[in-house]
Amino acid sequence: MVTESKAVELPRALTVKELGDLLSVSAVEIIKELMKNGVMASINQVIDFDTAAIVATDFGFDPRESDTAEKAEVLVERVTRETVDEEEDPATLQKRPPVVTILGHVDHGKTSLLDVIREANVTASEAGGITQHIGAYQVEVNGEKITFLDTPGHEAFTAMRARGSQVTDIAVLVVAADDGVMPTTIEALNHARAAGVPIIIAVNKIDLEGADPSRVLQQLTQYEVLVEQYGGDVPAVNVSARTREGIPDLLENILLIAEIQDLKANPDRPAAGAVIEAQLTTQQGPVATLLVQKGTLRTGDALVAGNATGKIKAMFDERGRTITSAGPSMPVKVLGLHEVALAGDTFEVVKDEKVARADVETLKRARDAALLREAHPVNLDSLFGEIHSGILKDLNIILKTDVQGSIEPIRHSLERLSNEEVQVKIIHSGSGTITESDAMLAVASKGIIIGFNAKPDAGAKKIAESEKVEIRQYSIIYNLIEDVEKAIKGMLEPVFIDVINGHAEVRQIFKISRLGNIAGCQVLDGTLHRSDLVRVMRNGEKIADTRCASLKRFTEDVREVQSGYECGIQLEGFNDVKEGDIFEFYHRAQQT
Numbered sequence: 001m002v003t004e005s006k007a008v009e010l011p012r013a014l015t016v017k018e019l020g021d022l023l024s025v026s027a028v029e030i031i032k033e034l035m036k037n038g039v040m041a042s043i044n045q046v047i048d049f050d051t052a053a054i055v056a057t058d059f060g061f062d063p064r065e066s067d068t069a070e071k072a073e074v075l076v077e078r079v080t081r082e083t084v085d086e087e088e089d090p091a092t093l094q095k096r097p098p099v100v101t102i103l104g105h106v107d108h109g110k111t112s113l114l115d116v117i118r119e120a121n122v123t124a125s126e127a128g129g130i131t132q133h134i135g136a137y138q139v140e141v142n143g144e145k146i147t148f149l150d151t152p153g154h155e156a157f158t159a160m161r162a163r164g165s166q167v168t169d170i171a172v173l174v175v176a177a178d179d180g181v182m183p184t185t186i187e188a189l190n191h192a193r194a195a196g197v198p199i200i201i202a203v204n205k206i207d208l209e210g211a212d213p214s215r216v217l218q219q220l221t222q223y224e225v226l227v228e229q230y231g232g233d234v235p236a237v238n239v240s241a242r243t244r245e246g247i248p249d250l251l252e253n254i255l256l257i258a259e260i261q262d263l264k265a266n267p268d269r270p271a272a273g274a275v276i277e278a279q280l281t282t283q284q285g286p287v288a289t290l291l292v293q294k295g296t297l298r299t300g301d302a303l304v305a306g307n308a309t310g311k312i313k314a315m316f317d318e319r320g321r322t323i324t325s326a327g328p329s330m331p332v333k334v335l336g337l338h339e340v341a342l343a344g345d346t347f348e349v350v351k352d353e354k355v356a357r358a359d360v361e362t363l364k365r366a367r368d369a370a371l372l373r374e375a376h377p378v379n380l381d382s383l384f385g386e387i388h389s390g391i392l393k394d395l396n397i398i399l400k401t402d403v404q405g406s407i408e409p410i411r412h413s414l415e416r417l418s419n420e421e422v423q424v425k426i427i428h429s430g431s432g433t434i435t436e437s438d439a440m441l442a443v444a445s446k447g448i449i450i451g452f453n454a455k456p457d458a459g460a461k462k463i464a465e466s467e468k469v470e471i472r473q474y475s476i477i478y479n480l481i482e483d484v485e486k487a488i489k490g491m492l493e494p495v496f497i498d499v500i501n502g503h504a505e506v507r508q509i510f511k512i513s514r515l516g517n518i519a520g521c522q523v524l525d526g527t528l529h530r531s532d533l534v535r536v537m538r539n540g541e542k543i544a545d546t547r548c549a550s551l552k553r554f555t556e557d558v559r560e561v562q563s564g565y566e567c568g569i570q571l572e573g574f575n576d577v578k579e580g581d582i583f584e585f586y587h588r589a590q591q592t
């Protein structure tokens, strides 16, 4: 008798536990059912609608995708999208200014460079107003605009990435000519690399007597930065923030890289982008600087920015002048949000404020699901699952050691563990304590941190805890390598082999109109199980590959039948049995 199946609405993505709650079935039952369908999942694992629907059907439900699921899917896409233009129709795209971040060691002149670039390149039309710090500014060079983020340093850069925003198109790595490459220079370099952002080297302070720009370029070669002067493809420019020498050259190089990158966006759509800065002011309430990444932002637009919503009451440029619209790559300070957004949050214009408020809830959920699904923090124990579900291809490691000399041998041993499925990448290494910046990089790059005789500081511990970043500490190299190796072995796709359990020969066919044909068989060898897969062999040839549908001794359903006994067998979707057919019973097992 067919019972009517119960309708159930499922979201686009949900955890195993949530599915259990929706179906009023224990999570263990759900996990078992998933296993039957070849999916290994833990209770907190997020599964997609299609997978959940199969399980729901198995439990007698009629699953349907909920409306909010559709909406959530769109939002998940928004949340997880890295490049903002990929789904746009190419015909709508127009050139946009590059967004540049200045990185480098402290005191090498980042702030000074940002200041001279801003002062020297104010266009006549933009003159006037008092320069304000809003987190970013635009200058004009040879009729082309460039946007600079004016919170220099890789900490802010990586913190934005960790929150899901990638706004930087080009990184300028500043190295003081008198001081040379410093540990933070390399840290900044690795942060830019991990983000896949092209780099320009600015060798600063060339006005100083002890300046030795060629030494800087030489030092950089040790870190696989090959500048154009040495036949590489990284531009390097000598500059002085004091004398302004080389600044035009630096800006032209930025435009050149931008040209090569072919940066484009569609200005004719509702705006979307990232929050650059945000604070609560006593006079104006919540204030945020937004960087428009696509579309055009207008006064009166309703928007969602992270968990904040509102309607733009007023917009200002970095000179404090009121503007009414802002296109791609333009930073604007906005008033009208009801809450304080967070730097690095993405923002999006929506139909009206009501939608904005509704979206925040859906977005929160979508983001949680997306985080679980896409940006789920990695740890060595979960690597196998990540790889298995196709989420992870690289194992990104940040390696900190007590002494510099330990780095290379460990790096070498770890990178050698790479295989066809998993690439082990040391995205940053250095000596000293594990810092907040290391932890942020791990979050942004979905990596893990390994300390060899190196401990995390308080800041790193805090982030590791809140963002669930794994910090593994070792004092014996062998244990370190072995742990990663084990994790990678777990990462390998399991190899399944067929294990033959037994054979049965068909001796007689019983035709039962209600049920179809039942094959009366003799078990020739082994043990047949009700749950087995079955190949049907006729005259030595395989004619069907299916599974056992029912196994009976006399009229009793049984779980297994052993060699020498007779039994009745029905196969799933195969009724054309003949006397003399051989049923080969087998199951799939993971090769160890």
Ligand code: GDP
Residues within 6 Å of the ligand: 104, 105, 106, 107, 108, 109, 110, 111, 112, 113, 152, 204, 205, 206, 207, 208, 239, 240, 241, 242, 243
């Ligand atoms: P940041 O920490 O990287 O932002 O560095 P700052 O911009 O604060 O500069 C650090 C110090 O270096 C300041 O005292 C600057 O005046 C000085 N400085 C920056 N650029 C130059 C330069 O091109 N030449 C010289 N002589 N000094 C510079």
